[in-house]
Amino acid sequence: MSLTELLRHVGIFGGAVIVCLALLSVFSVGMIIEKHRRFSSASGQSEKFNPEFKKFLHGGDLQNLIEAARQHQNSHVAQVVSAGIVEYDSVGQSGGDPTASLELVTSALRDSISETLIQLKRGLGFLATIGSTAPFVGLFGTVVGIINAFRSIAATGSGGMSVVSGGIAEALVSTALGIFVAIPAVVAFNHFTGKIETFHVEMNRASSQLVNRLFKIPELKGLDLEMAEVKAPTVKKEGPAYATR
Template sequence: MLLTMQTMGFFFFQEVGFDALTMWDQMGGLARAVVIILFIMSAWSIGVMIDRLLAFNAAKAQSRQFAPAVAGALREGKLDEAIKIADRYKKSHLAKVVVAGLQEFKAHQMSSEISGETIEASKRALERAEAIVHAELKRGVSSLATIGSTGPFVGLFGTVVGIVNAFKGIASEKAAGLGAVAGGISEALVTTALGLFVAIPAVMMFNYFTNKVEAFDIEMNNSSSELLDYFIKRSQAARRA
């Protein structure tokens, strides 16, 4: 008896068909719309992930080259050379911040005596540059959080639609057998799985990128503090001279 039931089940699943094309054909309009929305969300999140990974890797690699080069120029007191070095590393988050401070400092340095206003102006320039670079680094990252939080609910909506279709199948065939509900249940399972498939990587990468941006913020903060210390020491040296 058990063998007979297993054989019947095997032939039933073969007849119904649970491959992707067959399930797509069995889906209603709403379920198909849910699947399309989930694929769009997935494509968007993948695009953001690739873009941010490339941007962060480039920023990290260029910053490693920029830091020792600009430090050497500043030790020798060559502000123009330091600015030129920063201009060569366009993708470095540190270079974008440092060059803003250096340019502001140089613009206000009209005499050998460096005033407190010059230091304050350079500090404000550094803070503005940090805010701009922070926004650039976070570009698109918040959309991953949105996709991660809404993806399961979009899939759940597809699940509800699939359940409704399953009950419609029961009502139309006036039977409660597996064949009456198979199509609707397959829609429900597929959309739920797709919702989780879209949401889980988006949430994981959002957390990863958030941690990376926080690390970049700390690096920019430290660089700004070191640059301000350099300006203050230069001001003290100018006053002694």
């Protein structure tokens, strides 16, 4: 009996389970594609931003770094660096001593890292939920299908091994589909979680390097960075296209 024939013989409840799993699969694939695009953009723009950041760390011009951050607003590193520069400049423009405001700049960097991580993690809970529950949804459909198969045999009073095997095979379709839906979700969740850990390390390293660079150069104190039109890049807010845990 082929898979198509098995699907045709699935009962109403089994069909509902299969439809539910199909919808979960569609949402899972959509989330995987969206997160892949977001993470690829962050990695690509960070690779382009890092050379300018390294130039600044080795004595480069701060204005060039600001311009590079403007041009790579999807870069997680650029977002953190921009937040630190904005805070550093705001302290200088308020008449305070930037060198004495290490805690303020560090706090701004820490807040920026936390906000960026929240944005990067958005939707991953949904993938984790699908990966953990889809097999059980399929198993539930299988159990109900087997129960119905045996009830039908008991009601008719007849049924050989072929009948029982056919009923069980039809019921097991739900379990197979549940596992099929769960595997990509689990693999993607683990992959994206690893990427986020890498991004976190990169942001922490960039923030430490920025603080060391800013607060060891006296000539930058009180410098007018022309930041009136500069804002720390923010991640585009994702619409509620997908449910999150």
